[in-house]
Every structure is written in structure tokens, then in C-alpha cells.
Amino acid sequence: MAWACTQVRLARRPRGTPEPDDFTVIATEIDEPGEGEFLVENAFLSVDPFLRLAMSEERAISAPLPIDAPIPGLAVGRVLSSRHPEFAADEVVIGRFGWSTMARSDGVGVLRFSCSRGVCSEALGVLGLTGFTAWVGMRLVAPPDPGSTVFVSAAAGPVGSVAGQLARASGARVIASAGGPDKCAWCRELGFDTFDYHERSVGDALAELAGDGIDLYWDNVGGDHLAAALDALRPHGTVIACGGASAYNAPGSVPGPPNLHKLFMKALTVRGFRWADHLDRYPEFLAEMDPLVRDGAISHRERIFDGVSSAPDAFTNLFRSAVPGKIVVRV
Numbered sequence: 001m002a003w004a005c006t007q008v009r010l011a012r013r014p015r016g017t018p019e020p021d022d023f024t025v026i027a028t029e030i031d032e033p034g035e036g037e038f039l040v041e042n043a044f045l046s047v048d049p050f051l052r053l054a055m056s057e058e059r060a061i062s063a064p065l066p067i068d069a070p071i072p073g074l075a076v077g078r079v080l081s082s083r084h085p086e087f088a089a090d091e092v093v094i095g096r097f098g099w100s101t102m103a104r105s106d107g108v109g110v111l112r113f114s115c116s117r118g119v120c121s122e123a124l125g126v127l128g129l130t131g132f133t134a135w136v137g138m139r140l141v142a143p144p145d146p147g148s149t150v151f152v153s154a155a156a157g158p159v160g161s162v163a164g165q166l167a168r169a170s171g172a173r174v175i176a177s178a179g180g181p182d183k184c185a186w187c188r189e190l191g192f193d194t195f196d197y198h199e200r201s202v203g204d205a206l207a208e209l210a211g212d213g214i215d216l217y218w219d220n221v222g223g224d225h226l227a228a229a230l231d232a233l234r235p236h237g238t239v240i241a242c243g244g245a246s247a248y249n250a251p252g253s254v255p256g257p258p259n260l261h262k263l264f265m266k267a268l269t270v271r272g273f274r275w276a277d278h279l280d281r282y283p284e285f286l287a288e289m290d291p292l293v294r295d296g297a298i299s300h301r302e303r304i305f306d307g308v309s310s311a312p313d314a315f316t317n318l319f320r321s322a323v324p325g326k327i328v329v330r331v
């Protein structure tokens with residue numbers, strides 16, 4: 001038997017910031033799972049910056065996503081039927097099931113969302129990829145010391161907001177940058193010393209807010225933020241290299257910061273990491289974060305778009321939105 005399915009595909013390679021016309025929404029069919037596969041009915045889809053990299057000829061990690069390929073976004077859903085030895089019908093799973101109503105999966109890289117909430121949008125945000133990324137960085141990669149000063153860029157985004165809250169929970173002071181009044185207001189509510197990088201230079205803001213320097217920089221954006229952070233870091237400080245959003249939509253190659261000599265002059269450490277290398281720690285993360293989110297100790301915000309066909313619109317909002325928090329699509 002084949003199942004009717006609605007799916008979003010890449011219509012053309014985005015030039016600069018993605019547009020909804022870069023995508024097509026098609027009606028198609030999906031076959032029953034084969035041996036070693038399961039069928040999942042997606043409930044929520046995630047729009048994430050890494051997808052922009054996958055669409056780019058210059059920045060894709062391996063080959064760029066081919067034109068007309070389904071968009072391989074993360075999704076959370078329920079297993080409908082299974083011929084896989086480790087996944088049973090009715091389990092709630094997170095994986096790269098794509099911007100689609102349904103998907104077949106071989107289980108590689110799939111996470112079990114064993115949480116009292118069942119199928120929920122948080123599985124893609126504060127309790128999913130973005131919250132887990134923040135936790136991996138702040139818990140496993142370079143945990144901040146109590147009393148230290150941590151600078152977080154894109155701090156109103158789903159990764160930055162959780163990274164900042166975890167740093168504060170460790171006893172660090174958090175300086176945050178975000179774009180626009182609504183994002184900055186939420187960062188202040190989270191207890192971050194916040195500036196709007198559209199209003200002033202990052203260097204000036206850090207000189208005022210952290211005259212004695214910073215100990216740790218959580219880099220979500222690269223560009224002028226990274227350059228200013230290298231200047232502001234104290235000797236033996238650390239950069240957690242999480243992302244480089246300032247360059248994702250730029251045409252061609254983007255020059256690195258002009259002050260890389262600060263790395264050796266101040267004996268700085270740069271720690272790059274990928275969330276996907278730490279999937280074995282996901283159950284531990286979920287056990288720690290689920291109660292913190294339930295009790296409100298970790299705050300999060302979401303903006304929900306409705307229907308698979310709204311995924312292109314949701315994705316383009318990722319790069320333009322002045323609203324804080326995680327963008328999710330309800331199928």
C-alpha cells in the first residue's frame with residue numbers, strides 16, 4: 001500500500017536570503033516500510049540554519065542538496081508501522097524525516113523522544129536540536145566557571161537563549177547581543193546584560209559592558225561579533241564555535257576576522273563542535289532539561305506556522321524575523 005504525502009522540495013538554489021519561491025510543495029506517495037525501516041507520521045517540522053548551508057554550493061559540507069530534492073529538515077512524529085528491530089509502532093521519534101507529512105526511515109541518527117509530553121513542538125526546540133546543542137556546548141565542550149563572564153551572540157535564538165540560561169545557572173554573568181527591540185527585551189528578561197548590535201558596534205558594547213574582558217564567547221554568528229570577541233577575550237579565554245549565521249546567506253567566500261593573531265597572543269582556545277557527535281548523551285540531556293522546562297527554570301519561546309506548505313515561509317522568516325525564539329511548523 002502507498003500513503004498520500006505532501007512534501008516540500010528545493011525548486012532552485014537560494015541567492016542570498018531564501019525566498020518562498022525557492023521551494024515547491026508537491027503531492028506524492030510514500031511506500032510501506034521495507035525490511036529494517038519504519039514509517040513515521042510527522043507532527044512538527046523544524047526550520048534550522050544548517051539547511052541553508054546544505055542548499056549552498058559554497059558551504060554545503062559534502063555535495064549540495066540537488067535541485068528537486070526533498071528538504072531534509074528535522075521533524076518529530078509517531079511511528080505508524082515498523083519493520084525495524086529497534087523501533088515499534090506508536091513510539092515518538094525525532095529525525096531528519098524531511099519537510100513532509102510522512103517519511104520512511106532506516107533509524108540512523110533517530111532519537112527516541114521518551115518524554116511525558118508525547119508528540120510536541122518542544123521536541124524540535126528547547127528539548128530537541130537547539131536546546132541539546134546549547135547543553136552540549138555549555139555542559140560538555142566548555143562549561144563556564146562560576147563568576148566568569150560569558151558573551152553569547154544571537155542570544156534571542158533557540159540555541160543562544162538556552163546557552164545563556166545554562167551559563168547563568170552555572171553562576172556566570174551573561175552578556176548578550178541580539179537584533180531588534182523584541183529580541184533584546186526577552187534577553188533582558190532572561191537576566192542577560194543585553195545590547196542591540198543594530199544600534200551600536202559590538203566592540204563598543206563589549207568595552208562598556210565588559211571593560212575587564214570576557215572569559216568565554218559562544219559564537220553563533222562569526223563576522224564582526226567574532227572579531228570583537230577575540231579583542232575582548234582575556235588571556236586563556238575560550239571561543240565555543242557553534243555557528244556562523246552572519247555568512248550563511250552571503251554570496252561567495254567570506255573573509256575571516258582580521259585579528260586572528262589574538263589567538264596565539266592571548267593563548268586562546270577555539271572549541272568547534274557538532275551536536276550530532278553527541279547523540280548518545282541525548283537521554284541524559286532530556287532527563288535534566290525536561291523538569292527544568294516544566295518548572296519554568298529554563299524559559300523558551302516558539303512561533304508556530306501551520307501546515308507543511310507553510311515550511312518555506314517559516315524558513316525564510318528564520319533569517320528575517322524580529323521575533324525571539326524557535327520557529328516550528330505544525331503539520
Ligand SMILES: NC(=O)c1ccc[n+]([C@@H]2O[C@H](COP(=O)([O-])OP(=O)(O)OC[C@H]3O[C@@H](n4cnc5c(N)ncnc54)[C@H](OP(=O)(O)O)[C@@H]3O)[C@@H](O)[C@H]2O)c1
Pocket residue numbers: 048049050129130133153154155156157158159160177178179180183197220221223225241242243244245246247273274275276318319321322325
Ligand atoms: N554546532 C552545532 O552542532 C549546531 C547545532 C545547531 C545550530 N547551530 C548553529 O547555531 C546558531 C544558532 O542557531 P539557532 O537555530 O538558534 O538560529 P537562530 O538564532 O534562530 O538564527 C540565527 C540568528 O543569527 C542572527 N544573525 C544573522 N546574521 C547576523 C549577523 N550578521 N550578525 C549577528 N547576528 C546575526 C540572527 O539573530 P538576530 O535577529 O538577533 O540578529 C538570526 O536569527 C546558528 O549559526 C546555527 O547554524 C550549530
